[in-house]
Amino acid sequence: QDTGTGQATGTILDAPTNPPQDFDIFSYTMVGSGEFNVTVQRDPADPSTLVPTIQLYDETGALRTQAAGNSAGTASLDFEGAIGERFFVVVSGQSVSNGGDDYILTLDGPAFEDDYADIGDLHAATDFEMYDHLGGGTVSGLIEYPGDTDIFRFEAFDFQTMTIVASSPSGDLNPRILVWEQSVDPTGRPIMLLIGNNDDLNGNTENAGVVVQTNTNRVTTDVNGDPIELPYYFVAVLGSDGQADAGDYELQISFDSTDDHADAGEFDLATQISIPSSTGLGSATGVIESDGDDDLFWFIAPAGGPTELTVGVNTGDTLVPSITLFDEQGNVLAGPASGVPAALSGTIVQKGAKYFVLVDSDGTDGGYTLNIETPAIDDHPNIGEFDDATLLTLNPETGDASIEARMEPDALDTDLFVFTSLAEGTHEITVTPAVTSIFAGMAMTVQIFSFLDLDDPIAEGTSASFNQGVTVSFDATGGDEDYYVLIATDRNLSTTRQGDYTLAIDGQPGDIGDPSDDPGFIDFDNPQIITLNSKTGDGQASAEIEIADDRDLFTFTIPDAERSRSSRVFVQVVTPEGSLLNASVTILDGADEDSVVGFDSQGLPGANANASVDAAPGDQVWLIVDGLGSGTGSYTIRIDAEPEVFYTYYPEGFASPTINEFVSIANPNDFAVSYSIILRYETGDRDQVVVSNATIGAGSRSGITLSGSQFGVPAAGRDFAPYAVEIQSNGPLGATMAHYDFGSTVGDAFAEQPSDRWTFARIEKDPGNVSDFVVFYNPNDFEVDVSMLVHLEGGGTALLVQTVEPLRRGGWSINDTASIVTGLHAATITARATDAANDDAFDGIVAGLSHFDAGAGAGFGLLGDATGGSTFSVVPSITNGDSSLAEIALYNPTSSAASVT
Structure with a gap:
């Protein structure tokens, strides 16, 4: 039965001494998938001593399981x-009374559930x-058993040709x-008129498919002349052999689209409009094809604040558009607004929230462009983002605070700050625009x-004219009260909306008391010092926000260098995954x-806080990390x-009369750069300077030929001597x-960051056909031990170890390494200072691979992966052809299995 359950009765008969044992056999076919139960028990109406036994066999006659009864006369499996x-269920008895014993067999399995x-x-x-x-569209289904059928119905959008195809992803169903x-x-x-019937499209496939002509607005009349609407077409999926076929299928209907975007209510299918966080601007084009058509879009606001939406009409079209804004739940936030153009302005959006935009019309049609303007992510939060407002801390001795900020060119940019009063009394807020040749003409509002009350301001003011500051004052009613300062440009007075400005707060001093009792007290005489690596300019320190309102002070000095220009310094606060700590950095x-x-x-993905400033070599910088709210926990501050000097390396170089080798250099900066190129030889005299203090102009390229076969001798360096560059x-x-x-031809970009670990997903040993060379360079001023663990094809490993001198190159020729067998392998290189006393100064090494395939006449060169791999990667282009061969190699260097899709 479709319920999956059934019951039967029987009798196990007795017989003379040593007769064949009595067996009863039953058949059970599953009508659903899952677990089923078989139970045999004595018939209560005929008390007996039967102790039943159950055996379960499959269709091939194989015994799958069995169960013996208990003393109460019940067996179950x-x-x-x-x-x-x-x-097949076989019932027998372990002991039988005279005249036979009656029993009841009960089967309880999953019920039949038809999907359609x-x-x-x-x-x-x-x-x-x-x-x-x-x-078109696609649906998946299941022909649960031979003879099952599934029926669907659909409506046409227009007079159109539709292709209908059924296939089986698993191949189980024909x-x-x-x-x-x-x-x-x-x-x-x-x-019902049959207009399509197909089993196999052709001899090469079991897929079924038909092409049918469909139409919309199909209406006829009955014998009385009354209209009968016939909107539906019906399509059924069944097995080719109704007595045998069952399995999964995918039914697809496709046709030439007559619409360009999803319609109202189809939120899951709306067209995305990407809004870059740097500009806050996005747009999309569309066409309202006919009366009743509309188009649905969605976007995510990169920052909070007011948004502007406009729909402009293509030249020559008569479309009169309307526009409506929805939140993520489909609730109307603004609109509909119609006109040419249609516009919605001033709706406050929240950072990271999803919004939908519907473009409709008054029945007219035509093409349009939808423009979305939201605030961009900039130096400070925007209007409405009170929870993220930039915190300004008043000096307890003076009640003052100030900050320099910038109004971005985005017309919707605003800046929001918050401070806590120290005492009651008058507080004066002054905003002064910087007057420069670039930013002249900015007027401010405060x-x-x-x-x-976060809805209505308690005080406000506007510059009297552009290039003038504005001062606003109010009376705080006490200490420990939060006040927010919102700054924008005045659109009526400003000739530009971009520029630098200074915000200054002149408030009331607080009760200083013993400052060391305050967890937020900053002792500038005792900061934690972060020493930056002179070779990389990087540094970090770990600390902890121990209690609410705790603040930590750090300081560091920009590495000294023989240059006077300032450069950007980046600072991040990073917390462990899952941490409840939210922090800011000043x-x-x-x-x-x-x-x-x-x-x-505000931070960015992967960092709680992210800030940058300009600083010159030798400048000292201070950092304050402030725990926000009640969250506490550990963090790392990264700089x-x-x-002092920029270094970049390539570990593989070799010169000979038959080799061409070039180093190309690019200067992407807006200033000239001087550079030197040094060859670090593997053996013999270590150093050779081939370029000394050359200059490359801003936005220019240069380079050097290290080996040129056209000259018959190397253009630079020693012949037949391996080196790093x-x-x-x-x-x-x-x-x-x-x-x-x-x-x-082999090669890769130079590496600027050494590492103590490099991985290679593919190295090959094939003497006579392929030559692979794994090489590394030690940029440290001391010896380094380098180990390469090779995971061999087919299992097993090989371990190779070298000690390399300071500023020397080393490596392995894979074909000349006996412990590596012929085949494709993967490898992990690790390095450490030979002398543990140099561990703190150890910067790592740079490792690369050169692969030459003489048989294929092809090769490649690459640096290893210094990140330990990734859980998500993108290959932007794969090309195969007569002159190219693409291959993706995967390597799991960890001790745990990985699932790859």
Whole structure:
């Protein structure tokens, strides 16, 4: 039965001495998939001494499981089965009384659950969801057992050709499809006309498919002349052999789309409009094809604040558009607003929230452009983002605070700050625009909000004219009260909306008391010192926000260098995954809290706070990390500044009369950079300077030929001597190596960051055909031990170890390494200082691979992966052809299995 349950009775007969034992056999076919139970018990109406036994066999006659009864005369077993499987249940008895023993057999299994209605149930046909802008739709189903059928119905969007195909993803089902349209017979009664019937599309596939002509607005009349609407077409999926076929299928209907975007209500299918966080601007184009058409879009606001939406009409079109804004739940936030153009302005959006925009019309049609303007992510939060407002801390001795900030060119940019009063009395807020040749013409507006009312300002003011500051004052009713300062440009007075300004607060001093009792007390005489690496300009320190309102002070000095220009210094606060700590970072250029030059509390993905400032070599910088709210926990503060000297490396170089080798250098900066190129040889005299203090102009490229076969001798350096290439410069440069050897071209970009670990997903040993060289360079001033663990194809490992001198190159020729067998392998290289006393100064090594395939006439060169791998990667281009071969190699260097999709 479809319920999956059944019951039967029987009798185990007794017999003379040593007769064949009595067995009763039953058949059970699964109508659903899952666990089923078989129970045999004595018949209560005929008390006996039967102790039953159950044996379960499959269709092949194999015994799958069995169960013996207990002293109460009950035997029971459980087993798993799939729909359509047939089992045989054998019942016997361990002891039988005279005359035989009666029993009851009960089977309890999963009920039949049909995913879709059958052909005979047209009234219950499932609506097939198709989307005009996607040109069709797809549904998955299951023919649960031989003879099962599934019926669907759909409506056409227009007079159009539709292709209907059924396939089986698993290959278990050989599908067949039938397609009908509704009509009426001469007496006016509805009938079904078969317009499509197919088993196999062709001899090469079991997929079923038909092409049918469909139309919309199908209406006829009955015998009385009354209209009969016939909107639906019906499609059925069944097995090719109704006695044997069962399995999964995918039914797809496709057609030429007559719409470009999803319609109202189709939120899951709306077209995304990307809003770059740097600009806050996004746009999309569309066409309202006909009366009743509309288009649905969605976007995520990169920052909070007011948004502007406009729909402009294509030249020559008569469209009169309307626009409506929805939140993520589909609730109307603003609109509809119509016009040419249609516009919505001033709705406050929240950072990171999702919004939908519907473009409609008054029945007219035509093309349009939808423009969205939201605030961009900038130095400070925007209007409405009170929870993220930049915190300004008043000096307890003076009641003052100040900060320098910038109004971005984004017309919707605003800046929001918060401070806590120390005492009651008058507080004066002054905003002064910086008057420069670039930013002249900015006028400011200021609004003050109390913590008691975030909707209406308690004070506000506007510059009297552009280039003038504005001062607003109010009376705080006490200490420990939060007040918000909102700053914007005045659109009526400003000739530009971009520029720098200074915000200054002149408040009331507080009760100083013993400052050391305050967890937020900053002692500028005792900061934690962070020492930056002179080679990289990087540094970090770990600390902990121990209690609410705790603050920590750090200081560091920009590495000294023979250059006077300032450069950008980046600071991040990073917390462990899952931490409840939320923190801000304040950057100061002096040892007092009035010297603020940078601040951030919003962060970015992977960092709680992220701020940057300009600083010159030798400048001392102070940082304050402030725990926000009640969260506590550990954190790491990371600093990225320019080093004393910029280093970049490539570990593989070799010169000979038959080799061409070039180093190309690019200067992406807006200033000139001087550089030197040094070859570090593996043996013999270690150093050779081939370029000394050359200059490369801003936005320019340069380079050097290290080996040129056209000259008959190396252009630079020693013949037949392997080396690494090191570039030293007073500014950041990009460099690439191009090496032509063995009839192949290899090379990669130079590396600026050494590492103590490098991985290679593919190395090959194939003497006579392939030559692989794994090389590394030690940029440290001391010896380094380098180990390469090779994971061999087919299992097993090989371990290779070298000690390399300071500023020397080392490596392995894979074909000449006996412990590595012929085949494709992967490897991990690790390095450490030979002398543990140098561990703190150890910067790592740079490792690379050169691969030459003489048989294929191809090769490649690359640096290893210094990150330990990734859980998500993108390959932007894969090309195979007569002159190219693409290959993706995967390597798991960890001790745990990994699932790769």
